Structure formats: structure tokens, C-alpha cells
Amino acid sequence: MNDFSSALLAALALVLQLDSDLAEIVFLSLKVSLVAVSGAALIGMPLGAALALFRFPGRASIVVFINALMGLPPVVVGLAVYLALSRAGPLGVFGLLFTPTAMIIAQLILVTPIIAALTRQVIDDLWREYEEQFCSLGAGPGQRIMALLWDGRFSLMTAILAGFGRASAEVGAVMIVGGNIDHVTRVMTTAIALEVSKGDLALALGLGIILITLSLVVNGASFLISETARRNHG
Amino acid sequence: MMRLKLPILVLLLTLAIPATAEDPFIIVASTTSTENSGLFAHILPLFEKKTHIQVRVIAAGTGQAIRLATSGDADVLLVHHLASEKAFVKEGHGVKRHDLMYNNFVIVGPKSNPASITMGNSAATAFTHIANTKMPFVSRGDDSGTHKKELGIWQVAGIDPRNASGSWYREAGAGMGAVLNTAAVMNAYTLSDRGTWLAFANRGDLMILNAGSSKLLNPYGVILVNQNRHPHVKAELGQKFIDWLIGPDGQKAIASFTINGEQAFFPADKKSP
Amino acid sequence: MDRNEAKSILPLEFRQVSFEAGGKRLIKDLSFRLEVGARTIVIGPNGAGKSLFLRLCHSLIAPSSGKIIWHGAHGYDPAPFQAMVFQRPVMLRRSVAANIGYALSLRKVPRRERPERIEEALRMTGLNRLANYSARVLSFGEQQKLALARAWVLRPQVLFLDEPTASLDPAATHDVEELINTIHQAGTRIVMTTHDLEQARRLADELLFLHRGRLLEKSAATAFFTKPENDLAQKFIAGDLLWWKRGEDNRKQISEGTTK
Numbered sequence: 001m002n003d004f005s006s007a008l009l010a011a012l013a014l015v016l017q018l019d020s021d022l023a024e025i026v027f028l029s030l031k032v033s034l035v036a037v038s039g040a041a042l043i044g045m046p047l048g049a050a051l052a053l054f055r056f057p058g059r060a061s062i063v064v065f066i067n068a069l070m071g072l073p074p075v076v077v078g079l080a081v082y083l084a085l086s087r088a089g090p091l092g093v094f095g096l097l098f099t100p101t102a103m104i105i106a107q108l109i110l111v112t113p114i115i116a117a118l119t120r121q122v123i124d125d126l127w128r129e130y131e132e133q134f135c136s137l138g139a140g141p142g143q144r145i146m147a148l149l150w151d152g153r154f155s156l157m158t159a160i161l162a163g164f165g166r167a168s169a170e171v172g173a174v175m176i177v178g179g180n181i182d183h184v185t186r187v188m189t190t191a192i193a194l195e196v197s198k199g200d201l202a203l204a205l206g207l208g209i210i211l212i213t214l215s216l217v218v219n220g221a222s223f224l225i226s227e228t229a230r231r232n233h234g
Numbered sequence: 235m236m237r238l239k240l241p242i243l244v245l246l247l248t249l250a251i252p253a254t255a256e257d258p259f260i261i262v263a264s265t266t267s268t269e270n271s272g273l274f275a276h277i278l279p280l281f282e283k284k285t286h287i288q289v290r291v292i293a294a295g296t297g298q299a300i301r302l303a304t305s306g307d308a309d310v311l312l313v314h315h316l317a318s319e320k321a322f323v324k325e326g327h328g329v330k331r332h333d334l335m336y337n338n339f340v341i342v343g344p345k346s347n348p349a350s351i352t353m354g355n356s357a358a359t360a361f362t363h364i365a366n367t368k369m370p371f372v373s374r375g376d377d378s379g380t381h382k383k384e385l386g387i388w389q390v391a392g393i394d395p396r397n398a399s400g401s402w403y404r405e406a407g408a409g410m411g412a413v414l415n416t417a418a419v420m421n422a423y424t425l426s427d428r429g430t431w432l433a434f435a436n437r438g439d440l441m442i443l444n445a446g447s448s449k450l451l452n453p454y455g456v457i458l459v460n461q462n463r464h465p466h467v468k469a470e471l472g473q474k475f476i477d478w479l480i481g482p483d484g485q486k487a488i489a490s491f492t493i494n495g496e497q498a499f500f501p502a503d504k505k506s507p
Numbered sequence: 508m509d510r511n512e513a514k515s516i517l518p519l520e521f522r523q524v525s526f527e528a529g530g531k532r533l534i535k536d537l538s539f540r541l542e543v544g545a546r547t548i549v550i551g552p553n554g555a556g557k558s559l560f561l562r563l564c565h566s567l568i569a570p571s572s573g574k575i576i577w578h579g580a581h582g583y584d585p586a587p588f589q590a591m592v593f594q595r596p597v598m599l600r601r602s603v604a605a606n607i608g609y610a611l612s613l614r615k616v617p618r619r620e621r622p623e624r625i626e627e628a629l630r631m632t633g634l635n636r637l638a639n640y641s642a643r644v645l646s647f648g649e650q651q652k653l654a655l656a657r658a659w660v661l662r663p664q665v666l667f668l669d670e671p672t673a674s675l676d677p678a679a680t681h682d683v684e685e686l687i688n689t690i691h692q693a694g695t696r697i698v699m700t701t702h703d704l705e706q707a708r709r710l711a712d713e714l715l716f717l718h719r720g721r722l723l724e725k726s727a728a729t730a731f732f733t734k735p736e737n738d739l740a741q742k743f744i745a746g747d748l749l750w751w752k753r754g755e756d757n758r759k760q761i762s763e764g765t766t767k
Contacts, residue, residue, distance in 0.1 A: 086305045086306070086307050087305055087306030087307050087464055087466065088305035088306055088307075089305075092306070093466075095466065097307050098261060098290060098292060098307070129597060130597055132562075132567055132591075132593060132597075133593065133597040135567050136565060136567065136589075136590065136591040136593075137590075137609075137610050137613050137614075138586055138587060138613055138614065139613050140613075143613060147599060147609070150599075150600070150601075151599055151600045151601075153600075179261075179290070179292035179293075180292075180293065181261075181290040181291060181292065182274075182275070182291065184259075184288075184290050194269075194270070196411065196412070196415065197266065197270055197409050197410070197411025197412050197415075198270050198411050198433060198434060198435060199411055199414060199415060199418075199434040199435040199436030199437070200435045200436070201415075201435075201436050232641060232644075233600050233601075233641040233643055233644070
């Protein structure tokens with residue numbers, strides 16, 4: 001109990017002091033995760049929708065593959081991205097290792113399968129309802145994807161939040177490809193890992209509490225937005 | 235669809251803009267001990283203020299730090315395992331090794347000290363006591379400088395602890411901090427560098443039981459990664475950093491760094507190898 | 508794409524059309540011609556294949572064997588000249604007006620022409636005051652009117668309706684029937700299924716009687732209701748259920764009836 005109360009105090013102290021280092025870490029965490037999730041949504045949603053709508057050879061294998069990728073260990077993704085971005089690796093010339101961009105790439109790879117798989121499920125259900133109407137109206141493949149993604153937007157919000165949750169909570173991959181460099185690639189989760197390794201468990205837990213609070217705020221806000229919209233749009 | 239795309243686009247644009255204009259920077263592959271102890275937080279601002287060169291530290295085990303530098307992902311290597319450092323330079327990955335600073339390793343263990351280690355023991359004798367009494371010992375097990383040091387001591391003692399791996403000898407495969415956390419919970423012995431130990435907050439019942447032996451000396455070296463191997467290495471900036479570190483300003487900065495009033499690192503002088 | 512811009516895609520001809528699903532023949536050797544003309548109502552008991560028949564006409568499903576030919580459509584796709592209204596309207600999650608506009612955009616109607624046509628369709632169906640409401644919050648009857656507006660705005664030559672009033676109350680049914688007549692008077696060929704005989708009497712110019720995947724009778728409405736040629740059709744009009752008792756010898760008689 002003592003650890004928990006001192007963790008709460010540490011969290012409170014960090015927030016009340018408006019610690020500029022903390023603000024920087026929080027901002028970078030949000031930036032990396034939001035950009036990664038936006039990118040993953042731009043790739044994963046059309047991909048998921050296409051897998052729901054179209055029948056083509058190899059489709060089943062792709063679906064299974066993407067579902068399996070949802071459980072990909074972040075450390076493995078981190079290692080793969082590290083090897084690719086390393087100066088000795090194929091993409092080394094870009095010098096992206098140990099930058100926020102590298103962290104975004106790793107999280108993008110982690111999150112895209114989640115968004116694609118959940119989108120496929122949502123669009124699959126919607127498509128059963130819309131199929132005949134769309135065929136009758138003569139909607140082309142691209143038009144179907146766009147319209148279904150738009151009509152499934154409230155359910156897809158959940159897919160995006162799931163992706164955001166995975167991205168913002170993940171430490172293994174960003175630690176490897178970001179390097180946890182102070183003021184450059186240090187995010188909430190790697191800062192927590194660092195405090196743990198320094199033995200400052202209260203501060204680590206305090207940072208954890210702030211991370212959970214942020215996650216609650218993001219989820220709560222999107223829940224309110226989508227519920228209001230759902231009520232208005234039926 | 236426009237209503238959906240526009241906010242995302244705006245978001246991407248705002249987030250893609252870097253927070254500050256970037257100073258020139260170098261990447262230093264180093265050990266967890268230098269980062270976790272707070273040494274870098276103490277000395278780097280002094281260097282950055284003077285030269286406006288940003289130093290980005292990747293804190294990993296010595297083994298991993300050397301691998302980073304070998305594949306060209308760092309400009310400067312700052313670690314603490316002399317033999318590996320010499321090999322790194324000899325194989326052409328590094329330009330030259332400079333003595334930077336030293337402190338020592340400490341054997342920490344529970345206050346009750348069931349293995350009866352004394353300050354007067356040599357490191358090998360202390361380890362022999364632990365092995366004989368089969369008291370739990372947590373090893374880094376991660377190919378770090380401290381891990382290599384520990385294996386060297388076992389060798390001197392003529393003990394192969396890996397035979398006991400899983401029983402009293404526990405290989406954590408983790409950084410110094412994580413190993414200290416583990417040892418604190420298990421009330422186990424372990425070998426730590428002094429810097430990390432001094433800055434470590436979650437000590438539980440652990441305390442220093444042996445530190446004096448000359449076998450426990452912990453010298454740190456600094457090496458510029460060879461530009462001939464990796465053309466993108468920022469040799470000029472890296473050399474500036476090394477020159478500052480081993481010059482009077484850097485050495486003074488290192489000497490002035492204390493943890494709870496104790497000096498954690500000592501400037502390199504004739505005493506260091 | 509207006510029906511006035513091209514000559515009629517009709518007549519429509521089915522040649523020995525069969526449709527199978529899951530190893531079961533659901534439409535059996537169906538041959539018929541749909542000529543230019545008025546309102547055709549397809550009736551028959553549940554499971555007769557009425558919905559499948561409409562979907563074959565509208566190319567939502569392809570026949571397992573046989574041929575479906577639009578004789579009027581020489582060298583072009585007849586699909587854009589047709590529209591369909593389903594039993595359960597499927598509305599997009601956008602406004603009433605936008606649902607109509609979406610259909611126009613799919614048919615590549617120039618943007619500047621759309622507002623006027625949307626307005627016209629809304630006025631015809633009496634949905635003007637709901638134009639900016641989300642389509643999904645409309646009542647079932649209103650949604651079905653919107654489905655009719657969305658179909659009509661495409662100016663189809665042929666409009667298929669699959670039991671459009673099956674889930675509606677009498678008042679909404681009345682409105683929908685009036686709309687169907689209005690659309691018909693504006694020159695659109697109507698092909699509609701129903702299981703409501705009274706509705707068939709009110710709307711039909713021509714009747715198709717389907718039973719167990721076969722077309723048993725095709726005749727003018729007056730003739731059909733006064734003196735159907737097929738004895739099963741007769742029983743159907745009389746309200747006698749068509750039970751097929753297992754093991755009976757006169758199997759063919761039960762499934763096809765006899766035509767005088």
C-alpha cells in the first residue's frame with residue numbers, strides 16, 4: 001500500500017508541477033502513437049474493407065495471416081525494424097534509427113493488423129446488409145469501400161482505439177528502435193522502464209498512472225463523440 | 235468522406251512538424267550504468283551548452299552497445315569492458331580507445347550476509363563463499379560489461395556457476411537496474427557497478443558487502459567509431475565530444491558528479507589501466 | 508442515362524432459366540417475356556421463388572443455366588436503366604437528401620443537376636421537410652418512401668419492387684402504392700412481387716403466378732382473377748394452402764398443377 005500511495009503522490013506531484021520534461025514525454029508519446037495509428041488506419045481500413053468485400057485467390061490465407069499478426073510480440077517487430085533501419089541494414093542510408101520516425105514505423109507495423117482485422121469484421125457485417133442495395137445502385141469497388149467505411153465509422157472508432165491502446169502501451173519495440181534517448185525518443189513507456197531500472201518504483205508507477213489517465217481521457221472522449229453521433233444518425 | 239479526411243490530414247501535418255529546430259547531434263552508444271546513475275544528465279548539458287552539439291545517448295549493455303557501434307548505428311562508443319574495447323579498435327571498428335574514468339564494482343547482498351563475505355575478501359574469495367553456501371546470486375546474464383566482469387571473477391575462483399544455473403545461480407538476462415530489483419526481492423547477492431548502485435532507490439535489505447579489491451576496478455573507455463568503416467559517422471562532432479570528455483572541462487565535470495554526496499566516477503589518471 | 512435518352516431495354520426474355528443453390532433447384536426452367544407495358548405483379552406462396560426471380564431479372568444473381576436477354580439493349584449495359592426497391596430499405600448513415608444524392612453520384616449524374624433532381628424526388632414522395640434528417644432515424648414507412656425516391660430519381664425504365672409493403676402499416680402501404688402508380692404513370696415499367704392478393708388486384712395489369720420455382724401462369728389481371736387457367740393458381744386465389752403431401756402419387760400434379 002505504501003508503494004501505491006507514494007506512486008499516487010508522485011503522479012500528482014508530476015502533474016501539479018507541470019514538469020516540462022514530463023510534458024515533453026507525454027507530447028512525444030501522443031505524437032508517435034497518433035501518427036502511427038493514423039497511418040495504420042489509412043492502410044488498415046481500406047485493406048480490411050477490401051478483404052471483407054472481395055473474393056480472390058489467397059484471400060483466406062491473408063485473413064489468417066493478418067489475424068495472426070495481431071498477436072505479434074512488439075519486441076520482434078522492434079528487432080525487425082531495427083535490423084532494417086540499422087546503418088548495416090537495407091534502409092540504413094536514411095538514418096532513421098533512434099528517431100521518432102523509427103518508433104512510428106514500428107508502431108505502424110504493430111497496429112495495422114489490428115485495425116485491418118477489426119475493420120474486416122465490421123465491414124463484413126455491414127456488407128451483408130448493404131450488398132444487394134449497392135449492387136442494384138451499381139456502386140464500383142472503390143465507391144463501396146468508401147461508403148462502407150463511412151457508414152461503419154462508429155464501429156471503426158473502436159478498431160482505431162484498440163490500435164491506439166496497443167501503440168501507446170507498447171514498450172518493447174519503441175525501446176529498441178527509439179533507444180529511449182532523453183528529449184528525443186523518450187516516451188511514457190520507455191520512461192517507465194527506465195525508472196524501474198533505476199529502482200524508483202514510485203515514480204515509475206506515477207508515470208503509469210498518468211499514462212492510464214491519458215488513455216482514459218482519449219477513450220472517454222471518443223466514446224462520447226461516437227455515442228452522440230450514433231444517437232443523431234441512427 | 236471529406237469530413238473524415240480533413241481532421242486526419244491536419245493532425246498529421248501538425249504532428250509531423252518537429253517541436254524545435256534541430257541542433258547538430260551525435261549518437262553515443264553507452265552502458266546503462268552511465269545513464270541510470272545520472273552521470274549523463276549531469277555532464278551533457280555542460281557540453282551541449284558550450285558546443286551546441288546535442289548528444290543522444292542509447293543506454294544498453296556493453297555487449298549491445300558494441301554491436302550498435304559495429305553496425306554503424308552510433309558515432310561514439312562509451313563502455314566499460316577493456317578487452318572488448320581493445321578488440322573493437324583492433325578489428326577496425328573504432329579509431330582509438332581513450333581512458334575516460336573509472337570507479338569500481340561492488341558486491342552487494344542482504345544485510346544478514348548468510349555467505350559471510352567480508353570487506354577484506356578478494357572478489358574471487360567472496361564469490362567462492364557464495365557458491366559454497368549456495369546462497370542466491372543474480373547474474374546479469376546479458377553479455378554486458380558487468381556480466382563479463384562477473385564471469386571473469388568466477389573464472390579466477392575456479393567455479394563454473396552455470397552448473398548451478400536455475401538453482402542458486404540465477405541469470406536474469408536484464409539490465410543492472412532490473413537485476414538489482416530482482417536481487418532486492420530475492421535477498422540475493424549480485425555484482426553491480428558503483429554508479430548504478432549509488433543511484434538505485436529500491437535497495438530493500440541490500441548493502442555493499444565487498445568493494446575494496448583491485449580486481450573490482452571498473453574502467454570506462456571512450457572510442458570514436460571508424461569513419462572508414464561507416465562513412466556517415468559524424469567523426470568531427472564525435473571527436474569534439476571525446477576531446478571535451480578527456481580534456482580538463484570534461485574530467486572536472488565527471489569528478490564533480492555526486493550521488494547522495496558520494497563521488498560516483500573518478501577521472502582517468504595514471505591509476506587506471 | 509435518362510430513359511428518354513435511350514430506347515427501351517425491353518423486352519426482357521428468360522430462356523430456360525434455372526437457379527440452384529446448395530444443390531437445390533430453386534428456379535426451374537423458367538421461360539417468359541416481359542414486354543414493354545404496364546405493371547406486372549408476381550404472386551405465389553412463400554418459397555415460390557418470387558424474390559429469386561426478381562433478383563435474376565435485376566442481375567443481382569446469375570442463372571445456373573439458361574439465358575436472360577434484354578432485347579432492347581444492343582451493345583450496352585442494361586443495368587443503369589433499372590432500379591430496385593427491397594422489402595427492407597437499406598439507408599446509408601447520412602441525410603435523406605444525401606441518400607438520394609448518393610444514388611445520383613453513382614450514376615455519374617453531373618453535380619449541378621443533382622440538387623434539382625433531389626428536390627423533385629423529395630417533393631414527389633412528400634419527404635421535403637425531412638431532407639436534412641438522418642435517413643436512419645426515419646420511420647419504416649418513411650424509409651420505404653425514401654427508397655422509392657432514391658430509385659425513381661435514377662429515372663429507371665424498369666423498376667423492380669420486392670414486397671415493398673410487406674413490413675408496412677395500411678396507411679404507409681397506401682402511400683407506397685400511390686407512389687408506385689405515380690412512378691408508373693411517369694413511364695416506368697413496374698415489376699413487383701407481393702403475397703398480398705388484394706394489393707395484386709389493386710395494382711396489377713399483368714400477373715405472374717410462381718409456385719415451387721416454376722412459372723405456372725402468366726395472364727392479364729382481369730383474366731387471372733376471374734378465371735385462372737392453372738388449378739393451383741385457382742386454389743391460391745381461393746386461399747387454399749398448397750400442401751405437398753409426401754408419398755403421394757400425383758407429385759407432378761401437386762407441384763405444377765394442371766392448365767386447362
